[in-house]
Amino acid sequence: MSQIRSNSEAEIHPILANRWSPRAFAADKPVGRETLLACMEAARWAPSCFGDEPWRFIVCDKASDAASWEKLLAILAPKNQEWAKNTPVLLLVCASTQFRSGKPNRWGEYDSGQAAISFCLQAEALGLASHQMGGFDSDAARKTFAIPNDATPMAVIALGYQAAAAKLDEGFQSIELAERKRQPIGSCFFAGTWKKPIA
Amino acid sequence: MSQIRSNSEAEIHPILANRWSPRAFAADKPVGRETLLACMEAARWAPSCFGDEPWRFIVCDKASDAASWEKLLAILAPKNQEWAKNTPVLLLVCASTQFRSGKPNRWGEYDSGQAAISFCLQAEALGLASHQMGGFDSDAARKTFAIPNDATPMAVIALGYQAAAAKLDEGFQSIELAERKRQPIGSCFFAGTWKKPIA
Numbered sequence: 001m002s003q004i005r006s007n008s009e010a011e012i013h014p015i016l017a018n019r020w021s022p023r024a025f026a027a028d029k030p031v032g033r034e035t036l037l038a039c040m041e042a043a044r045w046a047p048s049c050f051g052d053e054p055w056r057f058i059v060c061d062k063a064s065d066a067a068s069w070e071k072l073l074a075i076l077a078p079k080n081q082e083w084a085k086n087t088p089v090l091l092l093v094c095a096s097t098q099f100r101s102g103k104p105n106r107w108g109e110y111d112s113g114q115a116a117i118s119f120c121l122q123a124e125a126l127g128l129a130s131h132q133m134g135g136f137d138s139d140a141a142r143k144t145f146a147i148p149n150d151a152t153p154m155a156v157i158a159l160g161y162q163a164a165a166a167k168l169d170e171g172f173q174s175i176e177l178a179e180r181k182r183q184p185i186g187s188c189f190f191a192g193t194w195k196k197p198i199a
Numbered sequence: 200m201s202q203i204r205s206n207s208e209a210e211i212h213p214i215l216a217n218r219w220s221p222r223a224f225a226a227d228k229p230v231g232r233e234t235l236l237a238c239m240e241a242a243r244w245a246p247s248c249f250g251d252e253p254w255r256f257i258v259c260d261k262a263s264d265a266a267s268w269e270k271l272l273a274i275l276a277p278k279n280q281e282w283a284k285n286t287p288v289l290l291l292v293c294a295s296t297q298f299r300s301g302k303p304n305r306w307g308e309y310d311s312g313q314a315a316i317s318f319c320l321q322a323e324a325l326g327l328a329s330h331q332m333g334g335f336d337s338d339a340a341r342k343t344f345a346i347p348n349d350a351t352p353m354a355v356i357a358l359g360y361q362a363a364a365a366k367l368d369e370g371f372q373s374i375e376l377a378e379r380k381r382q383p384i385g386s387c388f389f390a391g392t393w394k395k396p397i398a
Contacts, residue, residue: 010233010240013324015212016317021246034209037398040388041209044381046316047220049333053382058389059397068391095309107333110294110353113312117245118215121320125212134248134306146393154309182243183252189239190257192267194345198258199236 009185009199019124021131023083023176024168025160030063030088035126039159042122043115049107054096055115058145061089071144076156077135083172084133087158091119092141093132094151112154119157129162208384208398218323220330222282222375223367224359229262229287234325238358241321242314248306253295254314257344260288270343275355276334282371283332286357290318291340292331293350311353318356328361 011017040057048054062069072090073081084090095112099105120130133156141153165176186197210216239256247253261268271289272280283289294311298304319329331354340352364375385396 008240009243010237012237012241012244012321013214015214016241016244016321016324019244019246037384038209038211040384040397041207042211042215044208044384044387045211045215045218045379047218047319047331053387056387056389056393058391058393060391065391107308107312107353109306109308110312110315113306113309114316116309117313117316120246122211122215125215132246148393154306180244185236185239185243188243188252188255190255192257192259192264194255194257194347198239 007181007184015121015124019121019130020180022129022162023131023172024163024165025083025087025129025158026163027086027088029161031061031128031159031161035128036061036089036159038126039119039122039128043119046111046115046118048111048114049105050099052096052099052105052111054099054105054108055112056094056096056151057115057119058092058094059089060091063088072141072156075137075140075144076133077137080133080135082169084131084158086163087131087160089159091157091159092145092153093155093157094147095154096151098150109152109154116155116157123159127161128159131158132156133158206380206383214320214323218320218329219379221328221361222330222371223362223364224282224286224328224357225362226285226287228360230260230327230358230360234327235260235288235358237325238318238321238327242318245310245314245317247310247313248304249298251295251298251304251310252314253298253304253307254311255293255295255350256314256318257291257293258288259290262287271340271355274336274339274343275332276336279332279334281368283330283357285362286330286359288358290356290358291344291352292354292356293346294353296349296351308351308353315354315356322358326360327358330357331355332357
């Protein structure tokens, strides 16, 4: 049920091409422990500056720990809660602001993004769907999950098996079925100097 | 020539498992235009907050623009220059600090990390190797490539075809052949609350 990429410029690997962020998830299909572990393992092998691994994932699996799952669902933006309530696993991704040595790490967020997408790509490879959200209450996340000052809540990942768009509330259906688009490649990829489009 | 992952916990997709960051690159094997375009395309389809695509890549391809490639090589940390001089393509990855609307974007670096690893995974899928570096002079990068204030230089990616470790200067050979390791999974992945190891 991957969507059409409307302005694709080149063939890319299927797990990169087919990964997208749906809203329709099957509430009745939990994610097995081994599957979840494989997604974490993919995140774990992401590269990081000085090999510091500055990402921290809090896994809230409704099947094994409904209380933490409910807590994480509750701090999502209301519009996200409307569809995320059907995802069996929610994860809070945090970025460490310091290296393990205690020195500031200016790559903490960058590297946490690398780990998060690696998680999502492994999910895609295993036939699951994922959807990262910036729309959540970061302060509430910090309080609810006791995130220390040297970590920054960055995203919530919804993970599960995709369902048909028809399962969604009507307001979400047109978004779910819309073509995927990106900026023209020359808007973000430059040849040798700033702003010179590569293509 | 992928390395052994010494403390792997689960099987993951080969392009995630085999991607790593070597130092030995074949100086005499340029990267074709189509190949480079496919790697950019993979980065382009990374997810981003509000679909803003806050990453900016400056591509410095020695084969087509030796001058910009030389400039980027020159601002790498001296230790990185020693091996990166053999990589046919160097890319400077920058993160926008603002959404296209002009409002601050706190996910610019996180999302740029997602695009960068997507680039590297597509390279892996096509039989190339990549190596991201935080070790470069960010201020010099800003001046040399006219990076505006609303973008942050985050990493330089070296891209090319891998060569045998024996091609490296002796000091690099043991690092190149060392086992890949990660923190125990419970060090970065928590169950339902901060610091409770998931496994």
